[in-house]
Amino acid sequence: MNQGGDLSDPRSVEQVVIEIVARSLERTTDEVTLNSRFWGELDAESLDMLDIIYALERRFRIRMPRLNLLQRAVDLFGEDVIIKGGIVTERGIELMRVSMPEVPAEWMKPGMRIYDFRKVITVGSFVRVVERCLEAVDKLRCSRCGGQPEGVEMTLRCTGCGMPIELPSGEQLLVQDLRIYAQRLSPPLVEVQTGLRDEA
Amino acid sequence: MDRRRVVITGMGSVTGFGCGVERTWQGVIAGHSAVAAYYPFDDRTQPAEAAGAVNLAELPEETAGLGRAARFGLAAGREAWFDAGFSLPCRSPEGVGVCIGVSTFPVIEDRVDRLSVLLKDGEWDMQEYAQLCRERPCLLTQSDAAGVSSLLSEMLGARGRSMTVQAACTSAAQAIGHAFETLRAGEGEVVLAGGTDSMLSMMCITGFKLLGSLAQRWEHPAQASRPFDRTRDGFVLAEGAAILVLEELEHARSRGARIYAEVIGYGSSCDAFRFTDMEPSGRGPVQCMRNALADAGITPESVGYVNAHGTATPLNDRIETMAIREVFGPHADAGLAVSSTKSQLGHLLCAAGAVEMMVTALAVHHGVLPPTINLERSDPECDLDYVSAKARPSQVEIAMSNSFGFGGQNGSLVVRRWNESNSDSSVSISAQPERRRVCITAVGVQSPLGLDWPGHRRAWAKGIGAMSATGRDFVKLGVPCAGLIPAEESASSIRNRMLRKILTRSAGFAVAAAGEALRVSALPAQLVRTAELYVGSPGLDQDLNVFAEALLQSLEGEEGHATFSYSRFTRQGTSLIDPLFLVRSLPNAGLCGTAIEFNMQGRNLNITNGATSGMLALTSAAAAISRGDTDVALAGGYDSLVQMEVLLGHLGAGRIAMEGIDGGYLPAEGAVFFVLEEMEFARRRGANGLAEVTGWGTSHSSAEEASHGLERAARTSLEGYGGPPAMVFGDGLRLANHDAMEAEVIGRLGQHVRLNTAVERLGFAGGVTGLFSTLHALASLREVVAPVIAWTSDRGRNHVAVALRSVAPEVTA
Structure with missing residues (x-):
């Protein structure tokens, strides 16, 4: 698998993510598992999350999403469908469960408050997102000549014609996936038009 | 205690609505938005952000060479001054001060x-x-952190204290609150107080964007700022200024001034939690609002309107709502109106507290409550009466303005509608309250000579040199040595993981020095939690x-x-x-870091006034204890000139000692903190008084010889003592003008007075230098009976002096 920044690194994405998380939070790698939750369990602050995302981006040469998945779901499928009165709906929970398979299903229950949602994010969630971004980078081809991209520091360039190639946006990837997962629910979730623009 | 009363007699403002208070007020009341698509610098095809930008073409041409914040501040200050009915230059310059919140981001x-x-x-x-x-x-870098306040003092010809404060988004609230407190306590007659700011630069926009603070969806810019709305997703950057003329009531009445409103209370607190996450229970904002109510001597029920901080970030609005419920109880649902002016103007950052205080004062003055616009989808977690959509006529008697900043500093101001009937209850006018005695009970030091006070003192006595070799980049510039501190060793005492991660080297010195002072003081945790915290910090402290x-x-x-x-x-x-x-790069990182590390939740003030910062923190703390606001305070400062950006500024000004140049100083760094206590309080708890702080003076030199300003500060610090000081610990920078100024004042103070300086051995450490002088003044007390003065002066403009005497034996017993 493409290891992004350092191709010779034999360690798995899992190992590297755990190391980066542990280093940032000043813990040993034994204390950090795929199931460790950032909030509460690992006692991370929001600045830690930014710090970790930044380190992952540089290490793997990817662009991580910085989105609130639940908020994006609201934008796509409508207010009352995903969240009602500040509480995540049953449909909302269903969607989050399929979107975040690494989070034990019992952590996400109907009746959850929107503000409690971030508390379920685990180290495994980061591994999944990193792998998703790496997969997209693997599939990238030059739009002009179809050549393979080659990475130099944080940028990509076509090995054929030398044209710069933009790194895929992690945010767009996750929104894309959210749409696919929504179709798999029964009945599928229907997209609505909101007045708010998706900046990504 | 009878206190003087303080009223607002003038206002000036520059915002996205335009220049002049009237345009901002009319825009706000009409429910318009000052936010538009912002096209910065290069990219004309696609807006970078939604922002509340000022139309620079409206500003006076003659200020075109200055930075934006300075231009806004001068325009607003001028408008406020004339609005109050004053003329230029001001008539009694010693009684006029300036206190401004401004960020120092370039x-x-x-x-x-x-x-x-x-x-x-x-x-x-x-x-x-x-x-x-x-x-x-x-x-x-704006090497001159005190720039805007000095420019305003000079515009007025004012010689009272001229001060810049920096507490992130609470800056302007701190500036107004501090000005209010000093006027009320009897210092001066008029203060120009407020805030001015612009962070509409590529660097700052990028910075906030990276932090995830900015509104993400702004297809319709006027709807991007949505405080308390369910879909809110961040704040909208804005720029501008608001400046108020705060005036002592009898002074205002004697000249028949028009009064907008009376300032009746100020509250301050610190979350002491995390840098950007708000403490989940909202205890900081709760304490801050309660302090303001207590200071005003009113019940929660008497408040009719709260101008909320209301940034439109998901967290702030929810926690502020919770905190308002906690403070106001059932009254929150029964007559208390709340709104956020940020819904219209965006977030003016260091100026936000000033423009919002102005709107709050005008709301009670005109009897109209400004609306919260863009609040269309209610959030069950934000369920107060937010005056949504349209302004509401309401004869509110008392109103509050809230500011909560990055780092956890909070400020609340309370104003009362002015009418002649409540002017009758005027308390003893111009009363000079009795001063309580103040002593220093502990010190903490991080210096090139030692990482604690005993170590520093020992090395000093042995004559050990403080200079060590710098790195290659500095050698290239011709600065092979400096007063350096081993930063890693210094920071090793810091327990908080996030502080170790984000504090700059000099902010780390602050936490270490504060830690020593608190440890030596042996204050119980409960007293540390409520103690006041005053810090003088560098205006900009980072690697840009x-x-x-x-x-x-x-x-x-x-x-x-x-x-x-x-x-x-x-x-x-x-x-x-x-x-x-x-x-x-936050200039309040040292203060907030100290608060977080030692759980200090009390009132606080962060001063960024160039070389006078540290001593202003010390004298402000002494003044607060003296007038009875608190029994205990931790005060100090930190700075480092051994940073490329800062050093280049000093090099460019020709102030650094180099081969082939006559005079100048070597760069240094450090931090000094003092625990100050009310004398009787210290004695009762058996604390050891190291020195009594018997007096202090601050001044600004406008349209006068610099030596007159310094002399005024020195003589004010000696008030109540007839004779000359035993010794003076001054700057001694080996710069011709500065040295001549100090020598002149020494000569005028008395024949046998001599000048001592720590700079010669320690190097010059910016805002900490005056505190090093104070330390050495303190160490010299054993030998003398008369007071010893420490002073510092920033380029002959801002001056501050403090007088120390040895503590009488009965106090230390």
Whole structure:
């Protein structure tokens, strides 16, 4: 698998993510598992999350999403469908469960408050997102000549014609996936038009 | 205790609505938005953000050479001064002070006229821009943190204290609150107080964006700022200024001034939790509002309107709502109106507290409550009466304005509607309250000579040199040695993980020195929690190259790079810049770090006034204890000149001692903190008084010889003592003008007075130098009976002096 920044690194994405998380939070790698939750369990602050995302981006040469998945779901499928009165709906929970398979299903229950949602994010969630971004980078081809991209520091360039190639946006990837997962629910979730623009 | 009363007699403002208070007020009341798509620098095709930007063409031409914040501040200050019915220059300069909240982030884009090299065919050459940032980073720093307040003092010809404060988004509230307290306590008659700011620069926009603070959805810019709305997703940056004329009531009445409102209370607190996460229970904002109510001597039920901080970030609005419920109880649902002016103006950052205080005062003055616009989808967690959509006529008697800043500093101000009937209850006018005695009970030091006070003292006595070798970059500049502190060793005492991660070296010194002072004082945790905290900090304390390097790196992929797309940079560049760079550079990091490390939740003040910062923190703390606001305070300062950006500024000004140059000082760094206590309080708890702080004086030299200003500060500090001081510990910078000024004042103070200086051995450490002088003054007390003065002066403009005497034996017994 493409290891992004350092191709010779034999360690798995899992190992590297755990190391980066542990280093940032000043813990040993034994204390950090795929199931460790950032909030509460690992006692991370929001600045830690930014710090970790930044380190992952540089290490793997990817662009991580910085989105609130639940908020994006609201934008796509409508207010009352995903969240009602500040509480995540049953449909909302269903969607989050399929979107975040690494989070034990019992952590996400109907009746959850929107503000409690971030508390379920685990180290495994980061591994999944990193792998998703790496997969997209693997599939990238030059739009002009179809050549393979080659990475130099944080940028990509076509090995054929030398044209710069933009790194895929992690945010767009996750929104894309959210749409696919929504179709798999029964009945599928229907997209609505909101007045708010998706900046990504 | 009878106190003087303080009223607002003038206002001036510059916002996205335009120049002049009337335009801002009318825009706010009409429910309009000052937020529009913002096209910065290069990219005319795609807006970078939604922002509440000021139309620079409306500002007076003669200020065109200054930075934006200075231009806004001067325009607003001038309007306020004339609005109050004063003329220029001011008539009694010693009674007029200035206190302004302003950020010190540079908007390098402003300097386009001076840096015309950057413009090619009307477009920014970003390659040049980034190169320039890297090679001449001093261009990025406002080496003169006290710039705006000094300019205002000079505009007025004022000689009272001229001060700049920096508490992130609470800056202006602190400035107004502090000005109110000093006027009420009897210092001066008039203060020009408020805030001015602009962070509409590529660097700051990028910084906030990386932190995830900005509104993400702004297709319709006027609807981007949505405080308390369910879909709110961040704040909208804005720029501008508001400045108020605060005046002692009898002074205002004697000249028949029009009074907008009376300032009746100020509250301050610190979350002491985390840098950017709000404490989940909202205890900081709760304490802050309660302090303000207690200070005003009113019940929660008497407040009719709260102008909320209301940033439109998901967390702030929810926690502020919770805190208002906690403080106001059932009254929150029964007659208390709340609104956020940020819904219309956006977030003016360091100026926000001033423009919102102005709107709050006008609301009670005119009897109209401003609306919260864009609040269309209710959030079950935000369920107060937010005056949504339209202004509401309401004869509110008392109103509050809230500000809560990054780092956890909070400020609340309370105003009362003015009418002649409540003027009858005027308390003893111009009463000079009795001063309580103040002593220093502990000190903490991080210096090139030692990482604690005993170590520093020992090394000093042994005559050990404080200078050590600098790195290659400094040697290249001709600065082979400096007063350096082993930063890692210094920081090793810090327990908080996040502080170790984000504090700059000098902010780390602050936490270490504060820790020593608190440890030696043996104050119980409960007293530390409520003690007041005063810190003098450098205006800008970071490595701005982080930004320049990232910009350069992102340009490498560009073809031609004659122009550069801002939106492309923010889209692609997130992974290029350390997202914490803006947090690292916060000038209140030392104060907030100290508060977090030692759980200090009490009132606080962060001063960024150049070389006088540290001593102003000390004297402000002494004044607070003296007038009875608190029994205990921790006060000190930190600074480092051994940073490339800062050093280049001093080098450029020809102030650094170098081979072949006559005079000048060597750069140094450090931190000094003092625990101050009320004398009787210290005695009762058996604390050891190291020195009594018997007096202090501050002044500004406008239209006078600098030595007169310094002399005024020194003589004020000696008030109540007939004779000359035993000794003076001053700057001794080996700069001709500065030395001559000090020598003149020494000569006028008395024949046998001599000047001692710590700079000669320690080097010059900016805002801490005066505190090093104070330390050595303290150490010399054993030998003398008369008071010893420590003083410092910032370029002959701002002066501060403090007088110390040995503590009488009965106190130490």
